[in-house]
Amino acid sequence: MLSYPDVYEIGISNPALQILYTYLNDATPAAAERAYCPWPDMAAEMRASGVPLWTLETMSPVAGCDLWGFTLPHELAFTNVLEMLDLAGVPLHAAERGEADPIVLGGGPAVADPWPVAAFFDAFFVGEVEERLDAIVAALAAPTRGQRLEALEGIPGMWVPGLSTRPAERQVFMGFSTAPPVTRPVVPVLEAVHDRAVVEVMRGCCAGCRFCQAGMWYRPVRERSVDLVVETARKLLDETGCDEVSLLSLSSCDYSGIEAALTRIRGLRPGTRVSLPSLRIDGAASSLARFAAEQRGSVTLAPEAGTQRLRDAINKGVDEEQFEEAVRATFSGGFTGLKLYFMIGLPDETDDDVAGIARMVETALGLAKEIGRGRVRLSISVSSYIPKPHTPYELEPFAGAESLRRRQQLLRTALPRHVRVAFHDVDASLVEASLARGGRGSDRLVEEAWRRGARFDGWSEHFDLGAWQGAAAALDVELGEPVFLAEGRPDWEAVVDARLAPAFLEDELARSRRGELTADCRDAACSACGVCADGVTMEILA
Amino acid sequence: MTWWLLTFSRGGPARYLSHLDTTRALQRAFARAGIPLALSQGMRPKPCIALPLPLPVGAAGRHELAVVEVVADGPGPATALAQLRAAAPAGLEPLAVMPVGERHPRPQPRLAEYSCVIDGEAGTLVAAVERYASEDHVIRERVSPKGRRTLDLKEYVVGASAQATAGGAKLSFAIRHSATGAARPQDYVDLIAEWAGVEPVMCSLDRVHVTWEDLPRAEVSRAEGVDPRDNVQEGDDR
Numbered sequence A: 001m002l003s004y005p006d007v008y009e010i011g012i013s014n015p016a017l018q019i020l021y022t023y024l025n026d027a028t029p030a031a032a033e034r035a036y037c038p039w040p041d042m043a044a045e046m047r048a049s050g051v052p053l054w055t056l057e058t059m060s061p062v063a064g065c066d067l068w069g070f071t072l073p074h075e076l077a078f079t080n081v082l083e084m085l086d087l088a089g090v091p092l093h094a095a096e097r098g099e100a101d102p103i104v105l106g107g108g109p110a111v112a113d114p115w116p117v118a119a120f121f122d123a124f125f126v127g128e129v130e131e132r133l134d135a136i137v138a139a140l141a142a143p144t145r146g147q148r149l150e151a152l153e154g155i156p157g158m159w160v161p162g163l164s165t166r167p168a169e170r171q172v173f174m175g176f177s178t179a180p181p182v183t184r185p186v187v188p189v190l191e192a193v194h195d196r197a198v199v200e201v202m203r204g205c206c207a208g209c210r211f212c213q214a215g216m217w218y219r220p221v222r223e224r225s226v227d228l229v230v231e232t233a234r235k236l237l238d239e240t241g242c243d244e245v246s247l248l249s250l251s252s253c254d255y256s257g258i259e260a261a262l263t264r265i266r267g268l269r270p271g272t273r274v275s276l277p278s279l280r281i282d283g284a285a286s287s288l289a290r291f292a293a294e295q296r297g298s299v300t301l302a303p304e305a306g307t308q309r310l311r312d313a314i315n316k317g318v319d320e321e322q323f324e325e326a327v328r329a330t331f332s333g334g335f336t337g338l339k340l341y342f343m344i345g346l347p348d349e350t351d352d353d354v355a356g357i358a359r360m361v362e363t364a365l366g367l368a369k370e371i372g373r374g375r376v377r378l379s380i381s382v383s384s385y386i387p388k389p390h391t392p393y394e395l396e397p398f399a400g401a402e403s404l405r406r407r408q409q410l411l412r413t414a415l416p417r418h419v420r421v422a423f424h425d426v427d428a429s430l431v432e433a434s435l436a437r438g439g440r441g442s443d444r445l446v447e448e449a450w451r452r453g454a455r456f457d458g459w460s461e462h463f464d465l466g467a468w469q470g471a472a473a474a475l476d477v478e479l480g481e482p483v484f485l486a487e488g489r490p491d492w493e494a495v496v497d498a499r500l501a502p503a504f505l506e507d508e509l510a511r512s513r514r515g516e517l518t519a520d521c522r523d524a525a526c527s528a529c530g531v532c533a534d535g536v537t538m539e540i541l542a
Numbered sequence B: 001m002t003w004w005l006l007t008f009s010r011g012g013p014a015r016y017l018s019h020l021d022t023t024r025a026l027q028r029a030f031a032r033a034g035i036p037l038a039l040s041q042g043m044r045p046k047p048c049i050a051l052p053l054p055l056p057v058g059a060a061g062r063h064e065l066a067v068v069e070v071v072a073d074g075p076g077p078a079t080a081l082a083q084l085r086a087a088a089p090a091g092l093e094p095l096a097v098m099p100v101g102e103r104h105p106r107p108q109p110r111l112a113e114y115s116c117v118i119d120g121e122a123g124t125l126v127a128a129v130e131r132y133a134s135e136d137h138v139i140r141e142r143v144s145p146k147g148r149r150t151l152d153l154k155e156y157v158v159g160a161s162a163q164a165t166a167g168g169a170k171l172s173f174a175i176r177h178s179a180t181g182a183a184r185p186q187d188y189v190d191l192i193a194e195w196a197g198v199e200p201v202m203c204s205l206d207r208v209h210v211t212w213e214d215l216p217r218a219e220v221s222r223a224e225g226v227d228p229r230d231n232v233q234e235g236d237d238r
Helices: A015-027 A040-049 A075-088 A115-120 A130-139 A145-153 A213-217 A226-240 A258-266 A283-294 A308-313 A320-332 A351-371 A401-414 A426-436 A443-451 A465-475 A502-514 B012-016 B019-032 B077-087 B122-134 B185-196
Strands: A002-004 A034-036 A067-071 A103-107 A123-125 A197-200 A244-248 A273-275 A300-304 A337-344 A377-384 A420-423 B002-010 B060-070 B092-100 B108-119 B139-144 B147-152 B157-164 B168-176 B206-213
Touching: A002 A015, A015 A067, A015 A130, A015 A197, A040 A075, A067 A075, A075 A115, A075 A426, A075 A443, A103 A145, A115 A443, A123 A145, A130 A145, A197 A226, A226 A244, A226 A258, A226 B019, A244 A258, A258 A273, A300 A320, A308 A351, A320 A337, A320 A351, A337 A351, A337 A401, A351 A377, A351 A401, A377 A401, A401 A420, A401 A426, A426 A443, A426 A465, A443 A465, B002 B019, B002 B077, B019 B060, B019 B077, B019 B092, B077 B092, B108 B185, B122 B157, B122 B168, B122 B185, B139 B185, B157 B185, B168 B185
Parallel strands: A002 A034, A002 A067, A067 A103, A103 A123, A197 A244, A244 A273, A300 A337, A337 A377, A377 A420, B060 B206
Antiparallel strands: B002 B060, B002 B092, B108 B168, B108 B206, B139 B147, B157 B168
8 A cells, every 4th residue: 555645636746656656566466556645524524434544446445455655755744644544444553553454664755754753653664665665565475463574674774663773774776767767657637736747857966955855865866868768758648648747856957968858858749848847046047947938837946045145055056147147048038937936044044144035036026127028927935944854954953933934024024015925834834843853752742733633734724733732732842843852963863874974964064154065076076975885876977 | 620529428436527627637538549639829738628518526427528629630530539438537438529620610508418316205305396397486596706696497497307216316307508508407406405305415416418509410430339319419409
């Protein structure tokens, strides 16, 4: 059983689940089915009628499967795991499960710190699972639950609470570049949040943005050839009937073959659109912004911070000139819509850094006027920075609700009125900040909040701050602070080895404070992050 | 460019699709079948496909109509129908394809016939339907995000009858479509439920037939087993 702890429309867009589903069904003796989290009104009807959570494929009770794998995307999805376990009739705590219950396995980016959900999972897989799926399926053949867990514990990358005595080493799929991508995904018949064919062009990112957990977590960079990318796109268009292809990676403008891939995919079929994710602003962004504008797509640029000082500190080495060039390319390409991504609450941020965001917006508006695009649609998205494990800022303080609200207001006042601005909900950020660096025992906060009604915490219409405040009060912890995090070395280090050298993280933090940039190791010397060893190495197109 | 009328049925899990999702699912079936649809002109070209009479969410349709514009060098109707049937998702079944002239006006619905089973005491439900037949006017108010609309159901809902079943009654009725608009099938079902004193629950609504205006006469490629006498593309005056 494969699950994404959110509604179908969100979960069906998750590419990881499509990879697992395809591989398990096509290449192993296992039969994989899916279940997603029912919306609260549906869950209420299911409970009232005594209908347990069922699988989409055969409408079988989920509780009857051998293994129930969850991909955990972020902290605000944790309560939905409990909701799904409860709806399925599976005991919430791994310790209470018996022979008839499935083994509940967690994976995905949020297992970077598994403590906030440790009690609810029998095992966690850390990293990219493709090469271990055969072993996981084989482990399920053991006759007893205890033996199955022991067999799972022997698989590299697996952490089994109560059994494992050492941290699980993050697994890197070194066959990524040449392995056949998914070309026959499940195609939803109702509109999904990302309703298009997806080609993963590259895994990992070495840009070294110091705030970015994914950039640290998915190292090193591995690229697929342009031929493989284009052929995959062709097959996907034929098999899915989609008319839009998304080139997926952490930073697609850094993919060596991006322009060739874009041009060739657009030529595959009349009317084919290629969507680009947000663009890091550098040399390539200008031409890509122009490309997106030509096909009437949206252009999103991600400067992340408002001043050069702060951009240097977070290793987002974009200067004003590059930003202006990318904005010019967008507007001169004929498109009048531009979205900019920023963060507030970054370490060492000042009010002037926040005011700098408004200055950049004014610069963009001025350029639009200069180019003759007076009626531009400019929107900005401002998220709250949450320090995450396995990054140089992993032990930096969270900005806090008061500071974030004040800076949101500062920005609101400074921005021109006609600019649309979307802020991340500060209350939800408090919960995220508590759980992102949760220590041993932080799972009690998640369970207590769920028992008080918290679910779908990532949805503003369902987020219930009162449930979380009540849970925090009951456990005598403060929302916004890492929950039950031990003094000294953080708890996640005892269970997860992200392959990053501690000296690298310390050095990066020191460089951040000095405002020094660290170059992308694709273009310059190795940054000694520690990931490339024991057969793990970058794979870049020539 | 040429345009075709596609007859298809919607049932099973697909009855819960929205109008836009049904349109998109058919559009993707055409793409998977290798039948290129013409693209609209404008800023963001879209495939030319339209379903002139949307089905309500939860309703099945036995002979629904899609109007599509295909490029001239694609496969012919018979081949296209076979390919479409292989490419369509579960619950959406292409039944027939009729190529029509470029200048022919688009078909407009005139009368849509429905049936549905509603739970409750059969006698009360039948009595509610008989009461409807005896009324000269039945004024109902519909509140939607667009505002309030008052309509006389008797102007639109005709041919209503009821047949007792094991746990309730099977309602049959037709909705007349005119220049002033039309009622929704749920308007009538809610009315009967209200008069019969039963909870208006989601019922098994089934659109069994649609009579079209301006339906051209042309050669039809039908899937095997599709009864030509019950094919909306033949057009009749029922």
